[in-house]
Amino acid sequence: MFLPVSKKDMEERGWQQADFVLVTGDAYVDHPSFGTAIISRLLERFGYKVAVLAQPDWRSVKDFTRFGKPRLGFLINSGNVDSMVNHFSVFKHRRKTDHYSPGGKAGLRPDRAVIVYSNKAREAYKDTPIIIGGLEASLRRLGHYDYWDDKVRRSILLDAKADILIYGMGERAVIQIAEALDSGLEAKDVGWIGGTCVKGSLKDADDQTIVLPSFEEIQSSKRRYGDSFALQYRNNDAIAGKQMMEPYGDDLCVVQNIPQPPLEREELDQIYELPYEGEAHPMYEKEGGVPALKEVRFSLTSSRGCFGGCSFCALTYHQGRALRSRSIDSLLKEAESMTRSKDFKGYIHDVGGPTANFRYPACKKQLEAGVCKEKDCLYPKPCPQMNVDHSEYRRLLKELRSLPGVKKVFIRSGIRYDYVMADKDESFLWELCRHHISGTLKVAPEHISPQVLKYMRKPGKEIFQAFTSRYKTINKELGKKQYLIPYLISSHPGSRLEDAIELALFLKENHFIPDQVQDFYPTPGTLSTCMYYTEQDPFTGEAVYVAKDLKDKKMQRALIHFHKPENRRLVKLALEKAKRKDLIPVLLEQNKSKKGRKR
Known part of the structure; x- marks a missing residue:
């Protein structure tokens, strides 16, 4: 059963009030490739009532009052993609389609969706906590260069007038926030949770806190902007990182707490085994569904994080460099479920993550000391400490292609070929060519x-x-x-x-x-x-x-x-x-x- 998308849905469940209203810029797709589905189903598992407000009309406050006032707060994201990337090409031409909207129709979410939605939610219920998250909020958590305005903008936490910002993969943080609010704490007092940014004061800094260059400095000096970025890059790890503060004016600052540790294998399995429908909400059928689902409906997410360290990839900042993967049993269970779908034609379209052929943390040292601050795992050449091993991934692929009803298992996430070449055992490359390419x-x-x-x-x-x-x-x-x-x-x-x-x-x-x-x-x-x-x-x-x-x-x-x-x-x-x-x-x-x- 899908989560409520209307007051009528709530009434049919016997709800008088939702605990959270989750606002998203995407159409509502209850599939674990969509962050909205994961967060809402996880909160549901912990006993919270979540209503989903997908692609609301942001031109008025009406949609934001659809479910009434949420008991604990609004959870707001722009969708799976930054709304400005979603709307504009690199040459700043407005795109004519939106794959995350019903029928691929463009124009169903605003530019800078997190800010717009948050301000409308505040207008609807002035004293209700607003928690923002997802990719758009995560990558804009501190002062940042904005390509579309061609200027340095301040933290989205401030422009959205939100209470808490969740950065990175937010499962642990959102449950901890929910429990804190449910205990009676006010949002302004929930300031200690890992993987979050909150408003604070420099007076609260201790000797372990890194005080970043102020917003005024990074706005006026490119050198100071670079200094700030380098500090953020080196402290984006749950073990090796430190709390950071970015000052704004005389006393206000944005506090970035230390990242949450990555979910371990058992926790990831539990996340992906929540009771998803695996479909877009039926209300989109008349428009032909949601195009983005077609790419991932019969794909498997096998891992999170990436120690590849490519400079241009936002996942280094969002998911982090500490890799974790799901168990083979969990992936087989999900694949078996796929084969029972009437629309499944025998083809698993992908088995991967940010990098398909990563299955383990880069090295054992990372598990105790965190990722290296001054070194990359694969650049300029593979680190001698790196664990290079495709054996478990090969076993996973072999078991998947042996399942009844599976004709072919493809790998489309992207193969890190330098990692392949670092492996003295060529078995994976042979199996890749023999079984997993079309x-x-x-x-x-x-x-x-x-x-x-x-x-x-x-x-x-x-x-x-x-x-x-x-x-x-x-x-x-x-x-x-x-x-x-x-x-x-x-x-x-x-x-x-x-x-x-x-x-x-x-x-x-x-x-x-x-x-x-x-x-x-x-x-x-x-x-x-x-x-x-x-x-x-x-x-x-x-x-x-x-x-x-x-x-x-x-x-x-x-x-x-x-x-x-x-x-x-x-x-x-x-x-x-x-x-x-x-x-x-x-x-x-x-x-x-x-x-x-x-x-």
Whole structure:
């Protein structure tokens, strides 16, 4: 049974009042790939009554009074995606569709949804606690550069006029907050919970508290902005991190408590075994359902966290680098449930997480001392302390594909190929090629220029080339015609026109025609966004070239798709600007390789 979405639903359950009203910018989908489903079902398990207010009309207060005043508070998120990313392309063009809305219809949530929803909830019931969370709140928990306004904005906790902000994966924090409010405490007094940000005073700082540069400093100085980011990056761990305070004016500050520890395997299993319907709410059937569900309905989330450490990935800041995974038994149980669905055709579309082939914490040391503050696990090369082991993941995949009713198990989350190459046992790569690819494997070298890869914190091109060679050889021995599709990012901080040309030549030489290219998108919370805004490396202070001119960005993107006739003019201009006219006949001669494949 879905949770109540109307007063009538509440009455049918015999509820006089909801404990929480959960407001979300997504359509209501009761599937564990949606944060709203997880939080609401978890609260339900602990005995709390939760009503779901999905995509309310924010132009008036009426929808926010639909269920009456909640007993304990409003829980507010923008949905699975930051509302500004959801609404705008990297070139700031408004998108025409929204995959998280019924029928893919755009315009059903406001820009800066968390702020708008929170202010409407406050207007509806002035004294009701407001707790904000989800990706949009998490990545904007402290002062941050906002690409769409092109300025440094203050913590979303303040702009939303909320009482508490939950950052990261919020299961533990939301239950602790619920219990504190249920005990009779006022929201303003719930200030100690891990994984939260609250309003406070510098007078409360102790000798273990890190006082960050003030908002006024980071707004006026890019160097101080970088200093603040470096401190936040190094303290984003439940074991190694410390409480931080960001001052605003004379006395007000935003307090970021130490992160919550990651959920352990048994806890993750319990989260994913809650009684989800696995569907979008039936009220969306007439619009054709919710497109985003189609991508994940028959997929399995096997892990959380990522020790890959890519500079451009927000998950480092949101989920953290401490990886945890679900048990094989729990995943098999969920898969068996899928096979009983009338719509299941025999194909499990994905088994993964932020990185599909990570199953364990990076090393044993992390479990006692936390993640390293000054070192990455895989960059510039794999740490000798890192645990490289695909055996459990192989066993999981084997048991999944052996289930009655399962024809094929795919891996689409993304394979970390440098981790594959660090494994002396090639069994996983052989099984990947033999069983888990449908013609093409998507991997993410992102670039091949050493200068750019340094700022991306990605492995050198030689690792990608070694992986490509082994992949080709293994498929040949298996008698399979399977190809690679590389994901690439153009105009990342550090990428000059010369680097884009180097990438184009590499693609030409290796007969790659990439299917998808993402122009670098500066989203809150990432190291790359900090470099984009400050044009500095926050850890070293060295200057970083950033392509901000629109024409320069378009030339870099065109060079990656040099084979497209519509890009000929821009490619020619780029080569002329870089004083490489000699390459015009090389890159602009007709490319006859098959789209998206490597010969």
